[in-house]
Amino acid sequence: MSNVQKSIVLDVRALSGAYFAPISLQLVAGEVLCLFGVSGSGKSQFLRALVDLEPHQGAVFLHGVEQQQMLANLWRRKVAYLPAESGWWAARVGNHFATPPSADELASLGLEASILAREVDGISSGERQRLGLLRLLVQRPQVILLDEPSANLDPESTLKMEQVVRAYVREAQAAAIWVSHDPLQRARIADRSMDMPLLNTEAMR
Amino acid sequence: MNLIQLSALDLGMAALLVLILGALIALSGLGLTRSLYVSSLRMTLQLLLIGVVLEALFRLNNPWLVVLMGLVMLAVAGWEVVARQKRRLRGGWGYGIGLVAMALPAFTLTLFTLVVLVGVQPWYTPQYAIPLLGMILGNTMTGIGLGFNRLTLGAAASRREIEAQLLLGYDMRQASRKLRQDSLHTAMVPTINMLTVAGVVSLPGMMTGQILAGTSPIEAVKYQILLMFLITSATGLGTMLAIELGTRRLFDERQRLRLDRLMEAK
Numbered sequence: 213m214s215n216v217q218k219s220i221v222l223d224v225r226a227l228s229g230a231y232f233a234p235i236s237l238q239l240v241a242g243e244v245l246c247l248f249g250v251s252g253s254g255k256s257q258f259l260r261a262l263v264d265l266e267p268h269q270g271a272v273f274l275h276g277v278e279q280q281q282m283l284a285n286l287w288r289r290k291v292a293y294l295p296a297e298s299g300w301w302a303a304r305v306g307n308h309f310a311t312p313p314s315a316d317e318l319a320s321l322g323l324e325a326s327i328l329a330r331e332v333d334g335i336s337s338g339e340r341q342r343l344g345l346l347r348l349l350v351q352r353p354q355v356i357l358l359d360e361p362s363a364n365l366d367p368e369s370t371l372k373m374e375q376v377v378r379a380y381v382r383e384a385q386a387a388a389i390w391v392s393h394d395p396l397q398r399a400r401i402a403d404r405s406m407d408m409p410l411l412n413t414e415a416m417r
Numbered sequence: 418m419n420l421i422q423l424s425a426l427d428l429g430m431a432a433l434l435v436l437i438l439g440a441l442i443a444l445s446g447l448g449l450t451r452s453l454y455v456s457s458l459r460m461t462l463q464l465l466l467i468g469v470v471l472e473a474l475f476r477l478n479n480p481w482l483v484v485l486m487g488l489v490m491l492a493v494a495g496w497e498v499v500a501r502q503k504r505r506l507r508g509g510w511g512y513g514i515g516l517v518a519m520a521l522p523a524f525t526l527t528l529f530t531l532v533v534l535v536g537v538q539p540w541y542t543p544q545y546a547i548p549l550l551g552m553i554l555g556n557t558m559t560g561i562g563l564g565f566n567r568l569t570l571g572a573a574a575s576r577r578e579i580e581a582q583l584l585l586g587y588d589m590r591q592a593s594r595k596l597r598q599d600s601l602h603t604a605m606v607p608t609i610n611m612l613t614v615a616g617v618v619s620l621p622g623m624m625t626g627q628i629l630a631g632t633s634p635i636e637a638v639k640y641q642i643l644l645m646f647l648i649t650s651a652t653g654l655g656t657m658l659a660i661e662l663g664t665r666r667l668f669d670e671r672q673r674l675r676l677d678r679l680m681e682a683k
Contacts, residue, residue: 263584264671264673265580265583265584265673265674267669267673280671284671284672284673285583285586285587285588285672286586288583288584288585288586289585289586292584293584295577295580295581295584297577298577298581299577299578299579299580299581299582300578300581301575301578301579301581301582301595308581308585310585347585348584348585351585351586
């Protein structure tokens with residue numbers, strides 16, 4: 213296994229929350245992990261705990277630095293999470309970017325450069341998902357957590373998004389967790405797959 | 418010039434107007450009659466009671482009783498602030514923050530007015546202290562009630578927008594900026610409207626009362642201007658304090674939005 217020599221980016225040790233069972237895993241540089249789990253198994257809660265948006269137990273290390281040792285907002289720039297529905301707070305698309313993406317970056321996801329000037333209310337959910345991904349990537353995160361990012365995309369855009377994520381992870385020596393229900397997609401993008409462990413609600417009572 | 422005294426018959430005829438209004442509403446089936454009657458009755462009893470209490474306070478002229486009265490008013494105002502929240506901070510935080518945010522500006526500004534501006538001797542003279550505190554507290558309560566309600570409702574409603582900013586590495590102050598801004602504006606709108614129309618559309622109550630009691634209009638106006646500035650300052654300061662404390666409670670030390678600290682009002 214060649215991964216042994218690669219550096220560990222994310223180290224999750226017995227992370228648990230109110231709605232998901234303890235999880236331990238490691239992600240190495242350049243790796244994409246596909247996460248699968250039935251609805252309600254706590255996938256989103258697990259990802260929210262990884263970005264420290266949800267109170268939790270256990271520990272998470274990014275390149276050896278524990279989450280709680282880092283300022284929360286700094287951590288979230290390095291460990292970035294794209295929720296299933298991203299939030300838009302300003303009037304225009306371009307206002308949501310710390311640094312505006314290049315025309316090439318937009319084109320890589322099949323988006324026109326003019327979309328940055330458009331009003332958020334006027335863009336589709338598929339466009340939002342792609343813009344939400346770009347918004348994260350311009351901040352150069354070291355881990356990206358994607359919660360069914362291609363759920364609203366057509367097949368062509370889905371493939372483009374997969375390429376963009378794979379290219380970013382390889383180039384930045386980052387790592388990704390991708391939640392997907394599509395076996396074909398998992399076969400295309402995943403270095404490794406994992407099922408959400410079942411939460412034993414009886415044992416918790 | 419002395420105030421013309423009102424008889425029970427005068428008041429009864431005025432009350433008849435509200436009874437007729439209630440009957441009309443009931444006939445048209447719009448259903449507000451019950452709460453109209455209940456709150457009218459409540460108002461009458463509360464005002465009669467405060468009349469008796471004030472008579473006693475004025476006669477006794479005791480600073481401790483004046484302070485005690487102020488505290489009772491504060492406690493009731495705090496309760497009113499909480500009662501107006503559709504979503505409340507759990508564990509008494511809503512009540513506590515409301516109390517602190519009202520008490521600090523209302524008591525400080527009332528004392529400042531009594532000692533420095535009006536310079537009444539002694540400072541606790543109830544004829545001045547109680548009405549002043551009442552008017553400042555009443556308006557501050559309204560502002561904080563509105564602003565705090567907007568804050569807690571808005572936090573829940575715009576969770577996705579706030580968390581999107583947190584997720585991009587903004588801190589809680591940046592992520593909550595729009596929410597805090599909206600809350601302050603909501604709270605201050607009645608005050609700013611009051612300032613805008615004062616003397617043009619509405620003749621403020623205190624001034625009107627003084628004029629009815631025989632004070633010269635220009636003296637009454639000076640008191641009203643003083644009071645307007647006090648009300649505006651106290652409402653603004655109190656609301657800013659409430660929003661600040663409320664925001665700190667809505668986020669935790671890891672800059673997470675903690676909506677689990679809110680509960681639906683019963």
